[in-house]
Amino acid sequence: MATDAQDPRPWSRLPAEAADWLRPAAERIGALVIAAIPHEVEAFANEDDGRLREDIRTGVLVTLERFLQLVGTEEPALSEATAAVYARLGSEEAGERRGLESLLAAYRVGARLLFREMSMLATRAGADPHVLVDLGDAVFTYMDAISAVSAQGYAASAIEQAGERTRARQHLAELLVAGTGDRATVAAAARVARVEIAETYRAVVVPGASAGGVVPGEVGADRLARLADRGLVLPRSGDVLVLVPGPETGWCERVLDGSAAAVGPPAPVGAVATSVRLAERMLPLAVASGEPVRADEHLAALALTADPAVVAELRRRRLAAVDALRPGQRDRLLETLRSWLRHWGQRGPVARELFIHPQTVGYRLGQLRAVLGEDLDDPQARLEMLLVLEAEAAQDSAAGDQQ
Numbered sequence: 001m002a003t004d005a006q007d008p009r010p011w012s013r014l015p016a017e018a019a020d021w022l023r024p025a026a027e028r029i030g031a032l033v034i035a036a037i038p039h040e041v042e043a044f045a046n047e048d049d050g051r052l053r054e055d056i057r058t059g060v061l062v063t064l065e066r067f068l069q070l071v072g073t074e075e076p077a078l079s080e081a082t083a084a085v086y087a088r089l090g091s092e093e094a095g096e097r098r099g100l101e102s103l104l105a106a107y108r109v110g111a112r113l114l115f116r117e118m119s120m121l122a123t124r125a126g127a128d129p130h131v132l133v134d135l136g137d138a139v140f141t142y143m144d145a146i147s148a149v150s151a152q153g154y155a156a157s158a159i160e161q162a163g164e165r166t167r168a169r170q171h172l173a174e175l176l177v178a179g180t181g182d183r184a185t186v187a188a189a190a191r192v193a194r195v196e197i198a199e200t201y202r203a204v205v206v207p208g209a210s211a212g213g214v215v216p217g218e219v220g221a222d223r224l225a226r227l228a229d230r231g232l233v234l235p236r237s238g239d240v241l242v243l244v245p246g247p248e249t250g251w252c253e254r255v256l257d258g259s260a261a262a263v264g265p266p267a268p269v270g271a272v273a274t275s276v277r278l279a280e281r282m283l284p285l286a287v288a289s290g291e292p293v294r295a296d297e298h299l300a301a302l303a304l305t306a307d308p309a310v311v312a313e314l315r316r317r318r319l320a321a322v323d324a325l326r327p328g329q330r331d332r333l334l335e336t337l338r339s340w341l342r343h344w345g346q347r348g349p350v351a352r353e354l355f356i357h358p359q360t361v362g363y364r365l366g367q368l369r370a371v372l373g374e375d376l377d378d379p380q381a382r383l384e385m386l387l388v389l390e391a392e393a394a395q396d397s398a399a400g401d402q403q
Helices: 018-040 050-070 080-096 100-124 129-178 183-193 221-230 251-256 272-289 299-305 308-323 327-342 347-354 358-377 379-402
Strands: 200-207 232-236 239-245 261-268 292-294
Touching: 018 050, 018 100, 050 080, 050 100, 050 129, 080 100, 080 129, 100 129, 129 183, 129 232, 129 239, 129 272, 200 221, 200 251, 200 272, 221 232, 221 239, 221 251, 239 272, 251 261, 251 292, 261 272, 272 292, 272 299, 308 327, 308 358, 308 379, 327 347, 327 358, 327 379, 347 358, 358 379
Parallel strands: 261 292
Antiparallel strands: 200 239, 200 261, 232 239
């Protein structure tokens, strides 16, 4: 007789003879449910999948048999063996990446048909109306228990698979950075990680707190998750390396806006380490500014600062005469020279950039010509002077941001 709806074992209220009404129809009910699930749940509609059909059949038959065993007893909803079946079904859904909702929808179809058919049988047997209430309570409580066990199996498998895929993706990233794996090895690692190899990768180095105390604009977990969704993430000591595939066309800047990160240039598979090294070279500037910094916007400075002795030698060779001037005059002339070289000798843009009159630009150029002579007309000398001044400007900017 119906009592408290919260009864954890409502099948105990069913009369023992209810199993006698239901058992002869179990095979027919099972066939009805097996046929209905693929029609009502889209994820299970693939008629060519023999394993899927067998999983449905196994689940339905185990469900019916266990329910008949429960009628009129105080036993828990699931035995150890039946619980293992439903946990496995949940785990397999995680493996197929269909999502748990499809499996739960199949259980709802089964519960609805099971209750409908059993209610009709109970009515034909002349059962007391209260038995129908107890029957409904028993069926849906039983299905709730099945759903809970399947959800646990799904969650456990999903966590395990996520860990395995994360490790596989990290292994692929390590191979790409090392550049030591042959094409077959990289392709095999990509298959395991379920990743399609891109033609090029751009390295993004994201500093952590251990990269120098408090990092301005430190990248948050949400932004790292967005990077990880598209790229291969490799945690390292003090920072995180992300290999972003393909031409990202500014996507990194949009994700990282307002965060410290160093972005390397795109590099083909086999030369990814180059992008990593150049991003690492820009990391101090990114940490100092708290903003994303692209290495491909500072390649000239990087080429020189790779060896400080090169900068010093070029400065001695090309700018020693200017360095011999008084500090104030020297600084004004070097500022003007850098702007003039950057603007291809156009006085108007130089005047606007330095907030001075064009005549002042002409006056300073006269002073520079008196000191530097024919070097101002020599393309090679002009290139070397500009490279030195740009490299030193980049260094000064980084030093100023760190103060």
